[in-house]
Amino acid sequence: MGVPTIGVSAVTMVRYATEYDFKYANGMPIRYVAVPFPVTGPTRAMHRAYVNGKDQLSGKPLMTAISDALTAPLTDSEKMTNTTEVQAQAEPRFLPPDTEDNLRQLFKDKEWTDYNPIILPTEERVKKMLAGTSHKPDEVVNADTFNAGRRELTVEKVAIAAVMAGAKPEYMPLLLAIMASGVPYGNSTSSMANAIIVNGPIRNEIGMNPGTNAMGPYNDANSVVGRFFSLCGKLAADLRNNVTAVESLGNNLQYNNLTVAENEEMLPEGWQPLHVQMGFKPTDSVVTIGTGWTYISSLGEVQPAYPANMLIADYMRSLSALGSAATLFVDPTVAGLLNNVNGYATKQDFSKWLAGKVEKTVASYWGNGVVMTSNNAMAIQGLAPYADWSKLRKESPDALIKPFNNPEAINIVVVGGAIQTTWFVTDFRLRRGTLVDDWR
Amino acid sequence: MNRFRLFNPLFAMLALVFATCTPAVISAGEKITVMNPAITTKIAQRLPMTAPRLDTLEGKTIYLIDNQWGGPEGAYQLLEEMQNWFAENSPGIKTVLRRTKGNMFTDDPELWQEISERGDAAIVGVGQ
Known part of the structure; x- marks a missing residue:
C-alpha cells in the first residue's frame, strides 16, 4: 500500500x-x-x-x-x-550421545512426543523400519507448508517417527502414504482433529481390526498407526504448545486420530468400500484422511419406531455443515438395517436422503464462526446458496435451510463388530484417498 | 581361605556362562546415540519495511480495515470504537472504516489501491 x-x-x-x-x-x-x-x-x-x-x-x-x-x-x-x-541451523542427523533417561527427557522437553513412552530411534531400529519400504531414506515425502517453515519430511524422518510410535516395518507403506497425503495434522485455534480411514488389502496385511472394538484400544495397528500420525504430524509441522500449536481446548481424538479400517467384508450388497467410491480398484490399498472437530455417539441401539436414518438426521443438525461435510461411522448391523429396512441401495442413496432431510436455522448455521469466516466470502460474491442464506440471516434468522447442500461430501464408513446397532456422526471432511501401494 | 580359593575358578566360569547367555542391556548410565527426529525449518526471506512513518497523525486520513477473520463482525465493532475515539479525542484526524472484500484468506487489491491513493496510514484489525 x-x-x-x-x-x-x-x-x-x-x-x-x-x-x-x-x-x-x-x-x-x-x-x-x-x-x-x-x-x-x-x-x-x-x-x-x-x-x-x-x-x-x-x-x-x-x-x-x-x-x-x-x-x-x-x-x-x-x-x-x-x-x-x-538463518536456522540445519538439524543434525544424530543427537549427541546421552543416557537413555536423559534422551527420553530431551524428547519430552522438545515436545517431540505425545508424553506416552516412546521407543528411542537408534540407527539400527530406524534401519529395520526402513526395510518396510523400497523408497530411499532421503526421498522427500512431503514438505509441510501448512505451518510456516517448509520442513522437508524425508522417508528417514517418517521411519524415525514410526520407531518412536512403536510401529512395525510392514506398517511403513501406510505411514508414508498418510504423510504423503498432504493433509496437515489438525492445528487451529479451534479444536481441529483428523480421521484416518484405511481400505483395501493393507488392512489385513498389517492386522488392522475393522470389527469389534475397532475404535477402541484393542489392536496394535489401529493404535500405533493413529499414534504415529500425532508424533510425525507434530514433527513435520514443528508443533509446540503455545508456540505453534494453539488449539484453545485441543481435541482428545488427537491421541489416535480416529484411525479405523473399513469393515469391507461386512458391507451390505450394493454398498461400496470408501476407496471404491472414490474410483480406486477394490484391490488397491488406500488411506483417506479427514479433518474435523465433532464426534457424536448414537449411544443406544436402533429402535424401529424411530429408525437410524431419522436419528442420524437429527444428530447431524448439530454439525456445522462446513463444506457440507459429514462422515458417519456405522456398525455393519446399522448398514444392514439402512439397506434392508430403510431401502438405501447404496451409500450414496443415503447421503442424498440426508442432504434433503437435515435442516437447521439460518441463525444457527451462521452462528458458527468458522462457517462465517469461510462461507461469508462466497455470500459476498453472490454465490448460491450462500448469498440467499446470508440475506436470510438478517431478514429471517429462524428460517430453516438445508445446510448439507452437497451429498457427495457426506461419507459413510462401515466399521465395527456387529454386536450392537450403534453409530457415530462426525463432521469430518474427507480428502481424496492416497494410494498406499505407491509407498511399498 | 582354602574354600574361597577353590570356589573362585568355579564362580568365574559361572559368571562367564551367565554373561554369554544373557542378552546385552543398556546400563542406566551408558550413553547411546539416537537419530534426530527434528526437521530443519527454513527461515522466511526477510522483507524490509519501506513505507516511511508519519511525522504526525494530525490532518491525516487513517483507514481502519476489518479483514473479516470471524466474519463481517470480526473486528468491526472494535474498529468502530477506535473511530469514535479518534472523533472525540483527535478530531483533526480523518478515519475511514472498511471491510475487505471476501474473507481473511482473500486479497483485496482494489482496497489497497484506494488506501494508497487516498490514505496516509492504515490499521488492519484481525478478529479472533
Whole structure:
C-alpha cells in the first residue's frame, strides 16, 4: 500500500504473528498493537474498554501505542533485508550421545512426543523400519507448508517417527502414504482433529481390526498407526504448545486420530468400500484422511419406531455443515438395517436422503464462526446458496435451510463388530484417498 | 581361605556362562546415540519495511480495515470504537472504516489501491 500500516488483534494472535510467523513465514517485521482476547464477540462496552485500555505488548495506552507505531521512524532492523545471520541451523542427523533417561527427557522437553513412552530411534531400529519400504531414506515425502517453515519430511524422518510410535516395518507403506497425503495434522485455534480411514488389502496385511472394538484400544495397528500420525504430524509441522500449536481446548481424538479400517467384508450388497467410491480398484490399498472437530455417539441401539436414518438426521443438525461435510461411522448391523429396512441401495442413496432431510436455522448455521469466516466470502460474491442464506440471516434468522447442500461430501464408513446397532456422526471432511501401494 | 580359593575358578566360569547367555542391556548410565527426529525449518526471506512513518497523525486520513477473520463482525465493532475515539479525542484526524472484500484468506487489491491513493496510514484489525 505504501503507507504506514499496523495490525491490531488479540494478544495471543499477535504473539504468534510477531514471533514464529514473522521468522518463518511472513518475513516482514510488521508493527502490531494487541488487545485482550477475544476480539470477535464482546459487547460494544467491552470493545470501548479495549480502546481505552492498554496495549498488551508495550503496556502503553492503546491509542498512544497506535500513534507511536504509525509515527516512530523505522529502525535499522525493520529496514533490514540481509538474513544470513539469522538463518536456522540445519538439524543434525544424530543427537549427541546421552543416557537413555536423559534422551527420553530431551524428547519430552522438545515436545517431540505425545508424553506416552516412546521407543528411542537408534540407527539400527530406524534401519529395520526402513526395510518396510523400497523408497530411499532421503526421498522427500512431503514438505509441510501448512505451518510456516517448509520442513522437508524425508522417508528417514517418517521411519524415525514410526520407531518412536512403536510401529512395525510392514506398517511403513501406510505411514508414508498418510504423510504423503498432504493433509496437515489438525492445528487451529479451534479444536481441529483428523480421521484416518484405511481400505483395501493393507488392512489385513498389517492386522488392522475393522470389527469389534475397532475404535477402541484393542489392536496394535489401529493404535500405533493413529499414534504415529500425532508424533510425525507434530514433527513435520514443528508443533509446540503455545508456540505453534494453539488449539484453545485441543481435541482428545488427537491421541489416535480416529484411525479405523473399513469393515469391507461386512458391507451390505450394493454398498461400496470408501476407496471404491472414490474410483480406486477394490484391490488397491488406500488411506483417506479427514479433518474435523465433532464426534457424536448414537449411544443406544436402533429402535424401529424411530429408525437410524431419522436419528442420524437429527444428530447431524448439530454439525456445522462446513463444506457440507459429514462422515458417519456405522456398525455393519446399522448398514444392514439402512439397506434392508430403510431401502438405501447404496451409500450414496443415503447421503442424498440426508442432504434433503437435515435442516437447521439460518441463525444457527451462521452462528458458527468458522462457517462465517469461510462461507461469508462466497455470500459476498453472490454465490448460491450462500448469498440467499446470508440475506436470510438478517431478514429471517429462524428460517430453516438445508445446510448439507452437497451429498457427495457426506461419507459413510462401515466399521465395527456387529454386536450392537450403534453409530457415530462426525463432521469430518474427507480428502481424496492416497494410494498406499505407491509407498511399498 | 582354602574354600574361597577353590570356589573362585568355579564362580568365574559361572559368571562367564551367565554373561554369554544373557542378552546385552543398556546400563542406566551408558550413553547411546539416537537419530534426530527434528526437521530443519527454513527461515522466511526477510522483507524490509519501506513505507516511511508519519511525522504526525494530525490532518491525516487513517483507514481502519476489518479483514473479516470471524466474519463481517470480526473486528468491526472494535474498529468502530477506535473511530469514535479518534472523533472525540483527535478530531483533526480523518478515519475511514472498511471491510475487505471476501474473507481473511482473500486479497483485496482494489482496497489497497484506494488506501494508497487516498490514505496516509492504515490499521488492519484481525478478529479472533
